[in-house]
Amino acid sequence: MQDVVEKVYEQVVARNRGEVEFHQAVHEVLESLGPVIAKHPHYAEGALLERIVEPERQIMFRVPWVDDAGQVHVNRGFRIEFNSALGPYKGGLRFHPSVNAGIIKFLGFEQIFKNALTAQGIGGGKGGSDFDPHGRSDAEVMRFCQSFMTELSRHIGPSTDVPAGDIGVGGREVGYMFGQYKRLRNSYDAGVLTGKGLAWGGSLVRTEATGYGAVLFAQSMLSTKGESLEGKKVIVSGAGNVAIYAIEKAQQLGATPITFSDSSGYVVDEAGVDLELLKQVKEVERGRVADYVERRPGARLVTDGSVWDVPGDVALPCATQNELDGDAANTLLRGGCGVVSEGANMPSTPEAVEAFQKAGILFGPGKAANAGGVATSALEMEQNAGRTRWDFATAEAKLTGIMTDIHDSCVAAAEEYGRPGDYVLGANAAGFTRVADVMIAHGIV
């Protein structure tokens, strides 16, 4: 790392003690900026780097709620409004017991550069809570969402900050939160949240967008080598929103996804995943991956080891941060994997990224590869603002165009800074320069 960025990194570590995921995300971006600052030293002036690593605003609040048995629980809510140079803060809400300030900060920081790559005029933010929706009734989830939104509603708005889903937050939760926002404000601000239901301001393709986008990104990377996904065996982790629609698009493009996972284990289905059954188990029944295996002859559930032990041509990590470490990366490489496209945020550890890059395979980092979700959120905001609704084909064509543009921007930036084919450098450099140019134009704010 260059001296000038090293100093900024050390300040981040000192100021945000113990927030290891945030340190990791900042380190990865700053490391990429060496060649950018060497070529354009003005990006290190005016404390620009110091400003970009410090959130504009950090909100933390109490979320009390009552369970079905009448017991009172207290969770912690977060919204990190990281950077508004390019537009209103934009980014999802995560409900998972592991959520803490460092995790939300890492996600908010990534979101700045991801959103810049989409070129849709959106700033970066993230939020959530350490609430665990697993095993909670609809009524409990509703009461939690209402309490969470009672505080969050003071801070958001269609031109201010526009949350959406992430782990543990999907259409059901967005619905409960939108209902409470509307009631508190007495205002039908459709554009205050994205990922809404289709009958009340949601966009077609938003549900599919992140998974579809990650597969389209893999396809674009393969096309630089004159190859495609056709006939490739795909290893997918996760069994939520991103994983399900990554599997769907991979199948549409002629590939064969053979795995998925949740926190209870992973499933190998050598015949190819039965997508309708997976959707029934996960989206309709909110069940576990074991429920799939019970109804699918030939599929097996593995509860020890890792999904990355399964050999395949393409890996799509779609579960959570740091789910793929250096050992897993080397196992994947030995199994013949030549493409990794990150559907999740920061799923590969630094050791895994290093192994992939050393091996020279196609590696698409999350902030580029999974940007289709937030990009389609911006399309939802555009439709809300125009009080209009596009059909599926129109929205999907726009998503496809945006993913191609993101891919091409990464390729161009990697070439410009002397590391052709390095999508990590490409994504960080292209995202950073777009935000940095506008921060400079806006003065010291």
Ligand code: NDP
């Ligand atoms: P979901 O809640 O729909 O699904 C998450 C899946 O990952 C579940 O199968 C879950 O299993 C599994 N998972 C979560 N945490 C762990 C863990 N610690 N160990 C093992 N498995 C785990 O979330 P999404 O699909 O929306 O999100 C997945 C990833 O994609 C996240 O990194 C998210 O930040 C990222 N992302 C999401 C976008 C979106 O539009 N939704 C956009 C861009 C990125 P279990 O149910 O057992 O916990």
Ligand code: 2IT
């Ligand atoms: O990580 C992400 O990009 C998301 N969870 C989606 C954010 C959004 O605002 O759609």
